[in-house]
Amino acid sequence: MRGPDAYPTVSGVAAAARVLTGRHPDLCRMRLAGESRAGRPLWLLSVGHGRRHVLVVAGAQPDAQVGGATVLLLAEQAVWDRRQLADANLTWDFLLCLDPDGTMLNETGPAGRRPSTVHFRHAFRPAAAERPEWADAFRAPGDGLPETYALAAVIDELRPVLQCTLHATDVGGGGVRLTAELPGIAEPLGKFAAELDIPVQTATHEALYWDTPGPGVHVLPPGGVRRRLTGEPADATGSTWHRPHRHGGTTAVVEVPRWASRRIADPAPHPDPAHAVSVLAAGLRKDGSAVSAALDRTVGLIGRVDDPLLRGAEQAVGEFEGMADDCEALVGPCRVPLTMAHVWALDIAARRLSLHASGMLLRLLDETCGYLEDDPNAEPSRLRARLDRRLDVSARDLISASDARWVPVGAQAELQARTVLAAVERVE
Incomplete structure (x- = not known):
């Protein structure tokens, strides 16, 4: 219901x-x-x-x-x-x-x-x-x-x-x-x-x-x-x-x-856009590396299954590097003067990328290794626990940092x- x-x-x-x-x-x-x-x-x-x-x-x-x-x-x-x-x-x-x-x-x-x-x-x-x-x-x-x-x-x-x-x-x-x-x-x-x-x-x-x-x-x-x-x-x-x-x-x-x-409605010029997008690029590369490693471990455990969740996770993981490059490119001459809203839009998009990838990997592990959930020492259970912690902290941080409401x-x-x-x- x-x-x-x-x-x-x-x-x-x-x-x-x-x-x-x-x-x-x-x-x-x-x-x-x-x-x-x-x-x-x-x-x-x-x-x-x-x-x-x-x-x-x-x-x-x-x-x-x-x-x-x-x-x-x-x-x-x-x-x-x-x-x-x-x-x-x-x-x-x-x-x-x-x-x-x-x-x-x-x-x-x-x-x-x-x-x-x-x-x-x-x-x-x-x-x-x-x-x-x-x-x-x-x-x-x-x-x-x-x-x-x-x-x-x-x-x-x-x-x-x-x-x-x-x-x-x-x-x-x-x-x-x-x-x-x-x-x-x-x-x-x-x-x-x-x-x-x-x-x-x-x-x-x-x-x-x-x-x-x-x-x-x-x-x-x-x-x-x-x-x-x-x-x-x-x-x-x-x-x-x-x-x-x-x-x-x-x-x-x-x-x-x-x-x-309301942060994505702020049209004020960002006071230091070069620093902001550089920080975003560094965060994207760090998160991308961590999620990519989790993807490799997931595939090692379940194999390359024919599943839209796996293909969706691979798509998300593959976008980290390009998005980081884009952020770094915005440090130089840019046709668009970056506002507070621009930087927040990029920040939210970067956080969502990690969340979507982690969520889909967790669902894949649930589908294929759920029978091991009672064994905390099994490799799928350890990986799932790490992804769960990452997703929980990141999702809470996204809502808190952006001061968002349902x-x-x-x-x-x-x-x-x-x-x-x-x-x-x-x-x-």
Whole structure:
């Protein structure tokens, strides 16, 4: 049983969508848009009969579980305000979960609000080549993921004027990343965030070089301009974010936090950014070495198993060095003057990398060596104990250092839904 402050499950979102369709068959319909790698259904819920389509994608990022709550909120709002829906000549299309396989791996552990240690102990973040939105940037032609093919087919069929993909961050604030500018979106974002007492994230390491027309809004710059840190897995133009541009549309990536930190909203110039990023780089190399050693020991114990948790951990471990290099590169000439928010965004990202890697390694050890947990002298038990201590201390430090507080799931979903509605209002 999931409590009132819990993310809905993949099956729960689909069941609620079926109930909505059954109650309003004149306006709502559900159909299968494809299947996941494991054969799970990819459900598309459509509301309205207008010629202009808005596509909302939940579950593209498996650990962004709030997306399921957000699509249900938006769908119910569309049904309730059906006159406005008709006047706008609009159809809402909700892909209820793009990556159900990965999302269900995040449904383990206790439901509802949980301590940061417990959250990271059960979090799953897949390897870049296994993330449906990004897979085509890493995989050979003809070797794409079925989820990616399904999303691309939906975009080409519906030709949406706007695609909204629903993301989340562990610690930070609300924000929007755009593949093309939507003038005026910063104002409602700031208003909604203030009303819900959620800070707006003025800086993010993932869009350090993007244009910033307003607080919390980052717009992909034109070709030929630097768009990302070198350690980032791929450029946004290689993702499904860019596919609506083939049909004259654009994409808004709407992000909300689990734990809110006002430190990432501070636009003041950092007093000593060179020292700050140098310290971050040193910490990344130290943590990366420790987690890499834990990965090697885990593989030595369980073998190179065919498991998404192992591939996700390897992805995280492989990003430490590149991120450290990026931090050191920011010491020299940098197009972006680093603010307090920039440095905190980099700090939080560095801490999360270690937490995600440690959490996935622990889950692998639980899966394969759990039968030895009663023997504290067994090598898997000793390794698991060390990883547990590292994760517990690091998770607590992240929340304490960033002065973060839990955001109720309802508030997360409301900020995301209201931001999506504001984006739709600004589409020509």
